[in-house]
Amino acid sequence: MDQFFDTIGGGGIATLLLAAVIIISVFKGVRIVPQAEKHVVERFGRLRTVLGPGINFIVPFFDRVAHKISILERQLPTASQDAITTDNVLVQVDTSVFYRILEPEKTVYRIRDVDAAIATTVAGIVRAEIGKMELDEVQANRAALIATIKASVEDAVDDWGIEVTRAEILDVNLDQATREAMLQQLNAERERRAQVTKAEGQKRAVELQADAQLYAAEQAAKARRMQADAEAYATGVVAAAIQDNGLEAAQYQVALKQVEALNALGNGPTKSTIVVPANALEAFGDAFKMLRGRTS
Numbered sequence: 001m002d003q004f005f006d007t008i009g010g011g012g013i014a015t016l017l018l019a020a021v022i023i024i025s026v027f028k029g030v031r032i033v034p035q036a037e038k039h040v041v042e043r044f045g046r047l048r049t050v051l052g053p054g055i056n057f058i059v060p061f062f063d064r065v066a067h068k069i070s071i072l073e074r075q076l077p078t079a080s081q082d083a084i085t086t087d088n089v090l091v092q093v094d095t096s097v098f099y100r101i102l103e104p105e106k107t108v109y110r111i112r113d114v115d116a117a118i119a120t121t122v123a124g125i126v127r128a129e130i131g132k133m134e135l136d137e138v139q140a141n142r143a144a145l146i147a148t149i150k151a152s153v154e155d156a157v158d159d160w161g162i163e164v165t166r167a168e169i170l171d172v173n174l175d176q177a178t179r180e181a182m183l184q185q186l187n188a189e190r191e192r193r194a195q196v197t198k199a200e201g202q203k204r205a206v207e208l209q210a211d212a213q214l215y216a217a218e219q220a221a222k223a224r225r226m227q228a229d230a231e232a233y234a235t236g237v238v239a240a241a242i243q244d245n246g247l248e249a250a251q252y253q254v255a256l257k258q259v260e261a262l263n264a265l266g267n268g269p270t271k272s273t274i275v276v277p278a279n280a281l282e283a284f285g286d287a288f289k290m291l292r293g294r295t296s
Contacts, residue, residue, distance in 0.1 A: 028060035038104045040067040050105055069104035073165055076115055081123040083130035085138060093126055094170040097153065103161030111160045118157060122167070125152045135174075142169055 032055055033039050039051040043063050051058075051065070058065075076097045083091055097118060101107050111117050129148055130138055138145065150167040157164060 025060040029057055031056045031058060031065060036070055036072050038069050038071055038101075039065045040069065040104050040108055042066040047105055047109065050103075067104065067108050069101055069107065071101055071104075073098055073100045074115075076119055076122075078170060079119050079123065081126055083127045085130060085133055085135045087134045089135045090175055091130065091135070091138065092173040093130065094173070095122055095126055095149075096168045096170055097122055097164060098166040099157070099162050099164045101161060102163050106159065106161030114160060114162065117160070118153070118162070118164075121156045122149070122153055125149050125156070126169075138172060142172075145169065 031039060031051055033051050033053050035053045037053070039056075041048045041051060041058055041063050043059070048058075048063055076099070078094055078096050080092055080094050083093055085091065099118060101114075107114055126149060129145060129152070133141070133145070146167055146169055149169075150164055153167060154164045
């Protein structure tokens with residue numbers, strides 16, 4: 001070794017040391033940051049800068065990468081917290097939160113355990129929001145409740161350089177006593193609806209039957225009215241004929257009715273012999289004379 005140093009001399013040693021320093025400086029001064037990360041650089045213990053993805057340069061021996069922060073979206077483990085609604089129902093709510101770090105310098109220097117801090121914040125907000133609602137509202141307005149929780153969590157973690165990308169209520173569980181009470185209420189409601197449906201059906205059947213009877217009565221009345229109109233018309237025609245032709249028209253109508261009656265008796269099913277008085281025959285004769293006179 002001594003022979004080696006004697007060979008290169010003092011100038012060569014200095015050159016080697018300078019080359020080594022340059023290589024180390026380049027190695028420490030050039031930082032390649034992956035796409036999914038950001039690096040927090042400190043100088044003498046203070047925040048110097050935040051390096052983004054790609055090639056970056058820092059001052060060697062003075063600056064150092066103190067924290068390497070992933071900026072990928074993260075999911076907190078599913079958490080369960082108890083809450084009491086305004087109608088005094090104890091529920092257990094399962095929640096899950098997704099977030100990502102946008103400003104690593106805030107996350108590093110303002111909060112020690114970001115996951116635990118977010119989980120605690122979410123638990124408090126969920127209890128507060130559910131405490132403002134009744135159980136039925138919690139079940140029916142889950143989407144609105146999730147949006148409210150997400151907005152509240154975003155406001156709470158804004159100083160930590162975090163963006164809450166999604167908040168989910170996975171399930172709302174009830175104790176056994178509340179479940180049984182709700183099941184009884186549900187069965188009672190189903191029975192009530194069935195009775196209402198049956199009553200409405202019976203009512204509709206009665207209404208339809210009444211409508212049918214009313215329709216039949218209206219049709220019968222209409223038929224009687226038409227028949228009365230026809231008889232009134234016939235009477236009017238006869239009256240008009242009597243007015244125009246006097247007694248002769250009336251005698252003609254009487255003779256016509258006599259002939260029709262005689263034909264009906266003669267064409268009867270019994271085929272019986274008809275005996276009439278002499279004066280009746282004279283009346284029939286007069287009727288036939290009047291009929292022949294009308295037709296001629």
